[in-house]
Amino acid sequence: MSRGILEGIVEKRRRRILREGHSLGVQIPAERRVPLVSFGREPCIICEIKRASPSRGGINPSLDPVHQAGLYSDAGVLSVSVLTEEDHFSGSLLDLMAVKETFPQLSVLRKEFILDEEDLEISFRAGADAVLLIASLLEADTLAQLYTKTYALGMDALVEVHSVEDVAKVRRLRPRFTGINSRDLRSFRTDLLLPLQLAESIDWDTKLIFESGIGRGEDVRIARNAGFSGVLIGETAVRHPERLGELAAAAGAGPENSVFWKHLARRRADHPQRPLVKVCGITGREDALLADSLGADLLGFVFADSPRRADADSVRNLGATWALKVGVVVSESGPDGRRRLPGEVKELLDGGYLDAVQFHGDEEPEECAGLAFPYYKAVRVGSQKDLEAARNFWSPRVLMDARAEGIRGGSGVRISSHLVRRAAETGPLWIAGGINCENVVEIVRDFNPELIDLSSGVEAEAGKKDPEKLKRLFELLDGRME
Numbered sequence: 001m002s003r004g005i006l007e008g009i010v011e012k013r014r015r016r017i018l019r020e021g022h023s024l025g026v027q028i029p030a031e032r033r034v035p036l037v038s039f040g041r042e043p044c045i046i047c048e049i050k051r052a053s054p055s056r057g058g059i060n061p062s063l064d065p066v067h068q069a070g071l072y073s074d075a076g077v078l079s080v081s082v083l084t085e086e087d088h089f090s091g092s093l094l095d096l097m098a099v100k101e102t103f104p105q106l107s108v109l110r111k112e113f114i115l116d117e118e119d120l121e122i123s124f125r126a127g128a129d130a131v132l133l134i135a136s137l138l139e140a141d142t143l144a145q146l147y148t149k150t151y152a153l154g155m156d157a158l159v160e161v162h163s164v165e166d167v168a169k170v171r172r173l174r175p176r177f178t179g180i181n182s183r184d185l186r187s188f189r190t191d192l193l194l195p196l197q198l199a200e201s202i203d204w205d206t207k208l209i210f211e212s213g214i215g216r217g218e219d220v221r222i223a224r225n226a227g228f229s230g231v232l233i234g235e236t237a238v239r240h241p242e243r244l245g246e247l248a249a250a251a252g253a254g255p256e257n258s259v260f261w262k263h264l265a266r267r268r269a270d271h272p273q274r275p276l277v278k279v280c281g282i283t284g285r286e287d288a289l290l291a292d293s294l295g296a297d298l299l300g301f302v303f304a305d306s307p308r309r310a311d312a313d314s315v316r317n318l319g320a321t322w323a324l325k326v327g328v329v330v331s332e333s334g335p336d337g338r339r340r341l342p343g344e345v346k347e348l349l350d351g352g353y354l355d356a357v358q359f360h361g362d363e364e365p366e367e368c369a370g371l372a373f374p375y376y377k378a379v380r381v382g383s384q385k386d387l388e389a390a391r392n393f394w395s396p397r398v399l400m401d402a403r404a405e406g407i408r409g410g411s412g413v414r415i416s417s418h419l420v421r422r423a424a425e426t427g428p429l430w431i432a433g434g435i436n437c438e439n440v441v442e443i444v445r446d447f448n449p450e451l452i453d454l455s456s457g458v459e460a461e462a463g464k465k466d467p468e469k470l471k472r473l474f475e476l477l478d479g480r481m482e
């Protein structure tokens with residue numbers, strides 16, 4: 001791509017501004033109505049919202065910016081970049097406003113070919129918390145003037161460089177945030193090593209942001225190990241939301257305990273008329289996707305001795321689901337007395353393919369306390385003593401499963417009603433054990449559980465769900481069937 005193309009983008013933008021004004025035909029509030037949130041909080045992963053780009057053409061022409069920002073927010077992302085250029089990126093200031101108004105707690109970067117102070121005023125009033133200033137597009141004095149104005153308005157500036165000439169131009173500003181773009185804006189070629197190399201010539205105290213070309217967790221780790229405080233992820237974030245967990249984990253952004261619990265709390269508020277549903281013992285993709293599409297809130301994958309044992313690859317290849325994914329483990333004690341997660345479960349958790357762990361073995365409260373990943377304990381209940389033991393766990397919820405001799409879980413056995421009633425007295429009830437389409441309505445009516453967990457009760461055979469039973473279950477719960 002020749003030098004003329006970048007200038008062409010800018011030229012088109014200037015003409016649009018002449019025609020439509022700096023607001024680009026969008027109704028911008030006279031006063032900013034959303035809070036200013038500081039940009040680039042660490043660990044910093046900035047995910048982008050863009051429908052198209054000159055180098056890639058259409059990426060996702062029908063992308064809904066608010067839905068996309070919701071996916072980012074759920075993955076623990078704190079900063080979002082919104083493309084507002086229309087002619088080449090199919091963006092709009094409306095996208096930025098919708099995202100910031102729906103998620104005021106996010107820090108929103110306006111990604112645009114900013115040219116003058118009016119652009120900054122509009123960005124601020126529309127709700128941007130930060131703007132991109134591209135060094136190669138601006139004369140040194142203009143860049144300095146815009147940098148000062150950005151901070152005078154209260155926003156942050158991400159000053160982008162791509163060459164040693166750009167670095168020389170911005171050095172006197174000593175920007176707080178310096179973005180090094182691995183993509184050459186004139187040829188649109190990316191070179192992942194260029195930011196690492198250029199970072200060596202940056203001799204002021206700044207937060208370095210690695211921009212463009214990030215595809216997988218490995219790339220994020222390379223950038224972090226090379227001293228970058230953050231990464232800006234564009235096309236990959238839009239095309240592969242299923243990788244967000246992996247990318248965020250590599251940036252050190254997740255999975256945070258609170259993300260799992262926050263998500264569950266949101267699901268509970270989404271359908272207050274029925275309990276949360278965990279469909280457990282899933283071994284195949286078809287069963288997972290059906291349960292997800294029917295409205296399951298949690299999908300359970302058993303990584304323990306069981307006829308329903310899951311395999312790590314199928315969990316890894318499952319892709320994005322609305323339901324959260326839980327690895328069910330019977331953990332073992334290591335030589336230091338600490339509990340060990342099975343290696344494959346640890347990897348799935350670190351990669352963002354699992355959202356939480358269900359401890360289903362003989363774990364003690366002290367062994368689980370303070371773990372760096374989201375978990376809850378399942379307690380096998382056969383007596384009042386078991387109920388008392390359950391109270392000692394610190395996880396926000398404890399799952400009550402039936403105690404069946406010689407079987408860890410998936411027994412099809414129910415907890416006696418008097419114990420369930422006792423358990424329900426002490427707080428929100430998570431209940432498992434022998435729940436099926438024949439008894440679910442009565443269980444929900446009698447005990448008002450917050451979560452029900454089913455495995456063998458919706459199976460055709462051990463490890464294979466029965467689609468009809470699954471469908472019937474959700475019809476019963478939604479009150480569409482007697």
Ligand SMILES: O=C(O)c1ccccc1NCC(=O)[C@H](O)[C@H](O)COP(=O)(O)O
Pocket residue numbers: 280281300302304305306307308328329330360401408409410411412413432433434435453454455456457
């Ligand atoms: O389901 C299993 O085979 C299993 C094996 C080892 C540890 C835990 C297991 N399942 C845990 C669950 O969360 C089940 O959903 C729960 O025990 C209820 O099962 P079911 O009585 O079949 O509904």
